[in-house]
Amino acid sequence: MAIKLSLTNFFTTSNAGITFPLLLNHFVLPPIRRKMQTVNSPPLPTTSLPPPAVADHRHHLLLPTAASPTNIHQFKQLHANILRSGHEHSLSFLLSKLLSLPFPSPPSLDYILAVFLHSPHLDPRICHRALRTFSRAADGTHRALTAYAGMRRFDVEVDRFMFPTLLRAAARVSGGDGGLVRREVHGIVLKLGFPSDPFIQTALAGAYAAGGMIEDARKVFDRMLHKDMIAWNVMLDGYYQAGQYNDTLMLFEDMRNSGLIPNNVVLSTIITACGRTGNLAFGKEVHSYIVESKILIDEHIQSALIAMYCNCNSIRTAQNLYDQMSPKNLVASTAMVVGYSKIGKIEIARYIFNRMREKDLICWSAMISGYAESERPGEALRLFNSMLASGMSPDKITMLSVISACAHLGAIDLAKWIHIYADKNGFRGSLSVDNALIDMYSKSGSLTMARTIFEKQPERNVITWTTMITGLAMHGEGRSALELFNEMKAMGVEPNGVTFVGLLYACSHSGMVEEGRHMFKSMIFEHKIEPKHEHYGCMVDLLGRAKLLQEAHELIDSMPFPPNVVEWGSLLWACQNHGNVVLGELAARKLLELDSGHDGAYVLLSNIYAKANRWEKVEEVRRLMKGRAVSKEKGCSWVEVDGEVHEFLMGDECHSRSSEIYRKLDEIVKALEVAGYSPDVGSVLINLEEDEKKAAILLHSEKLALSFGLIGLTPGSCIRIAKNLRVCRDCHSFIKLTSMVFKREIILRDRTRFHRFMDGNCSCKDFW
């Protein structure tokens, strides 16, 4: 009765009884006799022994060498003897010997399975041992299922102890079959009448959870009358692994309400879940609960707490806990490294990293990605080299950080090197690594290579498409970006918020106003994606570039949340380009209300006034800026020469070839003056004489980088400059002229896009 009820409640009748014998029967190996023909056996006596009544004590008669076989060769000889002598019932003895071996190597797993499937007598104990052997082996999943299918065909009685073991194997079957196998085993459990065995239920829930079938896991879990700690932990961990952190926390509440005292394993999971969702309140509550109930805070809990506070931006609390720890453990130290990196305190992160006595791959990766994220890609790569030198080999995640660092650096030679490295070390074909490579190549100026990898990819996810779309957009190929988007939709891949950032960006930089408006609407109404700051920022930029300043302003006013510096900044930038003083003043005021130290706001507003010949206002802005001690952020540029990346700050004299660089700069300026160049001092905001302004603007970092690039240039190659800020108008025309006068192709990458200069033209369609 109970069985029937479960069946109808939980399964549709169609997938309960009908499908399950089909799927498990897939797992069958070729017949054993074929296999045995390849075994070399000694000649057998022609007269066979009488079949023993009890199959245990006479087997030594069949053994070629010793009383008990110890290696696979001896097993095979024994096996051959058994078969040829017709004592097939002795296979059980052979099997039980095989199963008592400590760790069968992979080929012998198949061998065991073959013997198993051909044994005429299988008792439940042997079956369970066989299942356990297969389920425990890393690659034993399918063999366990095959063994089970075989057992059922031979009508071996299945007892309740087998299911947890079987489910452990089923839990590892991935893909579409995984779901079917789980349901099938579930169906068998119900059919055989074990639906309320707590061990089986826990294993079932665990198997469903491991396959991401979290709702099914929950259904099984909810049916359990008696839930022990393991059951709760399985369910909590299931939600946690599925990334459903809020569900994890809610279930934890249920657990506490049920009166069960959580153990350390559960607590670790909960604390980590709090960190992942940034739920500091919950985390603190759990922390006080632990302290109040005097639960022993072991290393695991302490590390989890530290990581949680780091993730919730409470680095000081984390530091306090870390200080109390002695000796410092690897996990906690890594958490601190990540915590400090995330808030931009990379030096403190490095200090902790340096003091770690032993370093594993994870802490190396954490430090590398810390640098990559902190806009210090060069340091990230140096660290990667140290890691290799220390004998550590990267895994996929390390590679992602390193590739990302290369992308930020935008150095094509390094990009090629890391690509080759990834290929040689077997990372080719990994979806996430390929995605990172596409991004790296498009950010290094090689859209062709990016596209090549993209086209070759056997599998693409939303990140793949988004990366490629954004790559095209950065290179000014707006139309192609939109075409690719259509292709993506045709393939049935659902775009996300980031995809639309790329698309709006593409529209904005290719002057496709109508398409941009359409995209924005389609995002909201067709794809049900809530527009966020970055989308509004793109739209303001798009409208602003097209001189639709009023519409841009209206859009900002219509936002459902308060506008931020990006939106006002974009509007202000547009006002400067189109010379709108009134709206510009408004945007600058709003911007400064949000961030009184925003250097760009002063610069742009001052430029707007200068354009309108309102010099008294220019003076006022400068005084205001001086009074608030705001200074323009120093620009920083990199240039790659002979595969090496050189970094320049504004007015930098640190480079070992500094004097040479400045000589070259003079030479360029003289040549450009002949061609009609005169420094545009509009963006120099300090109170200087005209001549001093001209001198100051010639020290911009991209000009230094360009000069150095021209010194070391081999014929035919081009100069690639990466700049981490917006390029000023003067530098833009400076580079344009240089490309003409010196007959060089120059590629400039600023924070958001590429400018390709050739013969005095620039590929970008921006306003200069």
Added chain:
DNA sequence: CTAGGGTTAG
């Protein structure tokens, strides 16, 4: 058995 690192945008 649990805890620490990752790819797209900003």
